[in-house]
Amino acid sequence: NNIKLICAVSKSKFRKKHSKFIQYGTAGFRTKGEDLEHVLFRMGVLAVLRSKFKKATIGAMITASHNPEEDNGVKLVDPMGEMLESSWESIATKLANIDDEDIETELNTIIKQENIDENQPANVFFARDTRPSSEHLANALEEGICAAGGNSQNFGLLTTPQLHYMVRCINTNNNYGQPTEAGYFKKITTAFRTLYKQENKNYKASLVIDAANGIGAIQAKLLNTHLKDLIQIEVKNDGTSGRLNHDCGADYVKVQQKSPQGIDMEPGTRHLSFDGDADRIVYYFADKDNTFHLLDGDKIATLVAGYLKNLMSESGLTLNLGLVQTAYANGSSTDYITNKLQVPVACVSTGVKHLHHKALEFDIGVYFEANGHGTVLFSDKANQIISNATKDTSKTEAQRKSASCLLTVIDLINQTVGDAISDMLLVELVLSTQDWDAEQWNQAYIDLPNRQLKVKVKDRSVIQTTNAERKTTAPVGLQEAIDKLVSGYLKGRSFVRPSGTEDIVRVYAEADTRANADKLAAEVGAVVY
Ligand code: NG1
Ligand code: ZN
Numbered sequence: 001n002n003i004k005l006i007c008a009v010s011k012s013k014f015r016k017k018h019s020k021f022i023q024y025g026t027a028g029f030r031t032k033g034e035d036l037e038h039v040l041f042r043m044g045v046l047a048v049l050r051s052k053f054k055k056a057t058i059g060a061m062i063t064a065s066h067n068p069e070e071d072n073g074v075k076l077v078d079p080m081g082e083m084l085e086s087s088w089e090s091i092a093t094k095l096a097n098i099d100d101e102d103i104e105t106e107l108n109t110i111i112k113q114e115n116i117d118e119n120q121p122a123n124v125f126f127a128r129d130t131r132p133s134s135e136h137l138a139n140a141l142e143e144g145i146c147a148a149g150g151n152s153q154n155f156g157l158l159t160t161p162q163l164h165y166m167v168r169c170i171n172t173n174n175n176y177g178q179p180t181e182a183g184y185f186k187k188i189t190t191a192f193r194t195l196y197k198q199e200n201k202n203y204k205a206s207l208v209i210d211a212a213n214g215i216g217a218i219q220a221k222l223l224n225t226h227l228k229d230l231i232q233i234e235v236k237n238d239g240t241s242g243r244l245n246h247d248c249g250a251d252y253v254k255v256q257q258k259s260p261q262g263i264d265m266e267p268g269t270r271h272l273s274f275d276g277d278a279d280r281i282v283y284y285f286a287d288k289d290n291t292f293h294l295l296d297g298d299k300i301a302t303l304v305a306g307y308l309k310n311l312m313s314e315s316g317l318t319l320n321l322g323l324v325q326t327a328y329a330n331g332s333s334t335d336y337i338t339n340k341l342q343v344p345v346a347c348v349s350t351g352v353k354h355l356h357h358k359a360l361e362f363d364i365g366v367y368f369e370a371n372g373h374g375t376v377l378f379s380d381k382a383n384q385i386i387s388n389a390t391k392d393t394s395k396t397e398a399q400r401k402s403a404s405c406l407l408t409v410i411d412l413i414n415q416t417v418g419d420a421i422s423d424m425l426l427v428e429l430v431l432s433t434q435d436w437d438a439e440q441w442n443q444a445y446i447d448l449p450n451r452q453l454k455v456k457v458k459d460r461s462v463i464q465t466t467n468a469e470r471k472t473t474a475p476v477g478l479q480e481a482i483d484k485l486v487s488g489y490l491k492g493r494s495f496v497r498p499s500g501t502e503d504i505v506r507v508y509a510e511a512d513t514r515a516n517a518d519k520l521a522a523e524v525g526a527v528v529y
Contacts, residue, residue: 033071058122067245077164082417131244211238216274352369
């Protein structure tokens, strides 16, 4: 049977070569690429079991996102393109860490506990980013799938959100789109072409992408072939010389608050950075005095929510639109959403799955992490109401037209997960519609100066948090110490939390001035340490 074969292949080719514990965290497994071979084999096996369990195609993406080039990772994708259900995260962690000898027993336990029908066919879609270790790890995954008796399709090099899209397509009988690279581009570029406004005064149809020397470069260049008559896209840090994520990419630009290496900022031009697997995006520009301005996930979320709210009102529709953020959202953005946009805003714990989950509570849920990971979710009800409105003869023609526009916007958005390419087209669509340049977009609100720090501690798990990570409950006295420091600053806010992806504690602080934000962050960092 399959389990005997799995154990035989595991013993002969994919033995566990180290005893480092590795956990399926918020972004799957993530560590040094060289430590992952047996994990990938085992995840191939687990993906097959998950596929049998769900009676659907499961995805597996090999990437470590914005981590350094020598790292790698893998995450499983559930049938609708969403992240793996949390209850299976611990199953994955256990299977990845047990000794070679215990695999047989463990697999039998999973099959029994989850009541998996072994005769059910299984199918796994997988893809990888451009890291040097990714191809080898993809082979290990494929051998796991194969040994477990599953079918698979290897998509080669894709962005993370593209793989999520493929999985959703296949499991919805291609109603969501064709599960191919060409199908992906066809869906989003057709929608974009329908809506994009070409004649503009302020908005200029050109932009420069920092592709973090990753997979985003390949895909952005492909996008370019579809849209070159509409918009001029220049791809920098395209992997031909620099190292992946090294002094570039969305995480670098967001945290350092400066332009990446390899980009000469021309005042006024819209620049943007993807991360290593192109599920995050941030914009930035230099003003006429050459001052750097960041347009991060918060600015994207507010731009998009404002646009959708307008379209809804122009269509004469009252749907429940909401925005989801984390504690890292700039205080000014939250004020703006609440007081100016008058859209309800929710705050949840860090990690896309929390945001995604919360956004499902709205008819239209916009979610973005400040770091640029986000998307928009349309409920079935919203889809139906918008679609009906396009044909509703009791509405004016203008209202029906706005409803059609809204319906097309849905096709532009990758609802499975944050997608740098799709988010970029959405931003470009909104800016072209408003005829705004970067400066006008930026004027919506002024970010409070803020600072993020990483603090190395002996055991980060001693820090426990509550209230969407905005307060600590342990160790004793820490929160009181932070409160005391914060009270000394105008517009001060600060929180600390253990990272889910790195062995560090993150400190965040904002205050009225740059110097004060830096000072508050340093002071809070010192009490954590
Ligand atoms: P951690 O390391 O838990 O802070 C980081 C990001 C998350 C999310 C995950 C997954 C920040 C502050 N944190 O998590 O938002 O993107 O990585 O990639 O940006
Ligand atoms: Zn990423």
